[in-house]
Structure formats: structure tokens, C-alpha cells
Amino acid sequence: MKSQQEIIEDFEIFEDWMEKYQYLIDLGKDLDKLEDHEKTDENKLQGCQSQVWIVHQLVDNKLIFKAESDAAIVAGLVALVLSIYSGKSPQDIINTEPNFIKEIGLNQHLSSTRSNGLSSLLNKIKEVAHNHSQ
Numbered sequence: 001m002k003s004q005q006e007i008i009e010d011f012e013i014f015e016d017w018m019e020k021y022q023y024l025i026d027l028g029k030d031l032d033k034l035e036d037h038e039k040t041d042e043n044k045l046q047g048c049q050s051q052v053w054i055v056h057q058l059v060d061n062k063l064i065f066k067a068e069s070d071a072a073i074v075a076g077l078v079a080l081v082l083s084i085y086s087g088k089s090p091q092d093i094i095n096t097e098p099n100f101i102k103e104i105g106l107n108q109h110l111s112s113t114r115s116n117g118l119s120s121l122l123n124k125i126k127e128v129a130h131n132h133s134q
Contacts, residue, residue: 002083004100011104020109021073028075031082034068045124048117050074056128061089063129067121077106077118085125093129098122 014020034043038055045052050071057064065086069075084100085093101107101118110118 001087004084004096004098004103007080007083007100008103017105017109020104024076024080025072026076027079028069028072028077031068031075031079032066034066038066039068045117045120047120048074049113050117052078052117052121054078054121054124058090058132062087063090063093063125063132065125065128074114074117077110077114078121081118081121081125085129090129090131090133093125094133 010023011020014023034053034055039053043053043055045054045067050069052067052069052074054065054067056066063086065082067078067082069078080100081098084096084098088096106118107115
């Protein structure tokens with residue numbers, strides 16, 4: 001699990017957005033692959049142009065997320081988001097705003113379709129957290 005500050009510092013190392021995109025692609029390669037039976041329509045993220053599947057489980061009041069994408073940069077975005085939210089309690093997830101997106105400039109450098117997909121992913125994670133925060 002990374003802090004948003006650690007992510008911001010990681011991105012400050014790179015001089016331009018080509019290097020940052022390559023870093024995102026590399027992050028995506030480290031995502032754990034989902035099992036074939038987890039890649040269902042039910043687990044597919046809606047509102048994303050690429051295919052993204054996300055699953056979760058609650059372990060000791062911590063939500064553990066796993067996700068996979070068929071697109072390299074999107075997989076990197078997924079890896080970034082999961083590094084912040086996976087392994088936290090539902091209430092911590094609800095209380096954690098994704099400030100890193102603006103801080104590293106992602107909001108200005110993503111295409112509208114990727115931006116929409118990122119929003120869909122964040123909304124899904126928050127929705128799952130709300131469902132488990134009773």
C-alpha cells in the first residue's frame with residue numbers, strides 16, 4: 001500500500017509525460033492477473049472504453065481489490081488506484097479523496113475516455129466501501 005505522497009514523489013522523478021506514461025505501463029505489468037472465472041460481465045467496470053474487471057473481498061475489515069485491464073496505460077492507472085485503496089478499511093476508503101490525480105497532473109494529461117474510466121474505477125471502489133461500511 002502506498003501513500004498518495006509517495007505516488008506524487010514517484011512521479012516527480014520523471015521529466016516529461018512520455019516517461020510518466022512508461023512508468024504507468026510498467027506499474028500495470030505488476031498487477032496480479034485475475035482468474036478467468038473472475039472476468040465476468042458482473043465484474044466488468046462500466047463506463048470504461050478499455051476492458052477492466054475488478055473484484056474484491058473483505059478480510060479483517062479491510063477491502064482487498066484485484067483488477068485487470070486489457071490496455072497498458074489503463075492497467076497502470078488501475079495499479080496506482082489500487083495501491084492507495086486496496087487493503088484499507090471501508091471507512092478509510094470513503095474518507096480518502098484521490099488528491100494524487102491532480103497533484104501529478106493526470107487530470108490534464110489523460111484522454112477524456114481514460115479520465116472517464118478512472119472516475120468509474122474510483123466510483124466503483126467508493127461504492128463497494130459504502131456497501132461494506134455498515
